[in-house]
Amino acid sequence: DRIGYMPQRFGLYQDLTVEENIDFFMNVFGIHGTERKARKALYLGFSNLLPFTDRLAGKLSGGMKQKLGLACVLVHEPTLLILDEPTAGVDPVSRQEFWNILGRMREKGMTILVSTAYLDEGERCDRLGLMHRARLLAQGDPETIRGAAPDLEEAVIARIQAVDQELVHDAFQH
Numbered sequence: 001d002r003i004g005y006m007p008q009r010f011g012l013y014q015d016l017t018v019e020e021n022i023d024f025f026m027n028v029f030g031i032h033g034t035e036r037k038a039r040k041a042l043y044l045g046f047s048n049l050l051p052f053t054d055r056l057a058g059k060l061s062g063g064m065k066q067k068l069g070l071a072c073v074l075v076h077e078p079t080l081l082i083l084d085e086p087t088a089g090v091d092p093v094s095r096q097e098f099w100n101i102l103g104r105m106r107e108k109g110m111t112i113l114v115s116t117a118y119l120d121e122g123e124r125c126d127r128l129g130l131m132h133r134a135r136l137l138a139q140g141d142p143e144t145i146r147g148a149a150p151d152l153e154e155a156v157i158a159r160i161q162a163v164d165q166e167l168v169h170d171a172f173q174h
Contacts, residue, residue, distance in 0.1 A: 001029070004078035008085040010065045012072060014058030018049050021057050022072055029076035043071040046101055063094020070101060081105065083114045087121065099124060119153040132160050133167075 012021045022044060026036050044050045047067040052060065057068060066086055073081065083102075087095045099121065102112055114125065122128050123142050130138040130145060137159055138145050142152055149155035 001076060002079045004073040004076065004081045006069050006073045006081075006083050006086060008088055010057075010069060012057050012065070012069055015056060017054050017056055018044070018060070018068055019053040021068060022075060025072040025075050031075060039075050039077075043074050046104065047071045048097065061091070061094070063090045063098070066090055066094065066098060067101070070098065074105070079110060081110055081112045083112065085115055085117065087116070087118065095121075119151075119156060122152055130156060130159065132163055135163070137163060 013024065016024065019040075022040055026032075026039065031039060041050075044053065047070060049064065049068060049071060052064065057065065060068060070083075070086070087098055090098065095118075102114075103124075106112055114121070116122065125142065127141055128139065128145050129136055146152045146155045149158060
């Protein structure tokens with residue numbers, strides 16, 4: 001009940017409407033009555049999906065599908081939200097809207113764990129863990145990981161290239 005998870009791939013029912021999908025998740029979590037009505041208005045409202053409640057989920061754009069997925073994951077108001085590359089393949093405007101929603105959830109005290117390959121998204125996080133080839137290469141706030149590099153992307157590329165060079169060097173030493 002305390003954890004919400006949203007996979008990278010759209011995991012909702014394509015043949016149900018926006019409203020039917022969110023109703024399904026509220027049924028799963030036993031949300032009824034006035035609380036149900038309030039949460040539906042809140043989560044469809046801040047994700048800008050209220051005008052689309054009758055649209056089939058399969059007919060939504062990629063960004064709208066991701067926002068619907070997030071709204072459905074949030075209906076039970078978890079304290080920990082785990083997102084697996086939530087904005088992969090999403091247009092820039094929808095990415096911004098998605099991160100605005102996450103910012104509001106964070107302000108309310110939710111802990112959010114995100115995996116992403118978009119380093120501009122990493123800049124928005126409090127703490128980062130840089131993984132490459134199943135190894136944790138660095139962890140800390142974005143400024144710490146960025147170090148003297150001009151931006152996070154250059155810092156990450158340099159660190160990954162250094163690790164790959166070590167692997168190549170080690171391979172030829174054996």
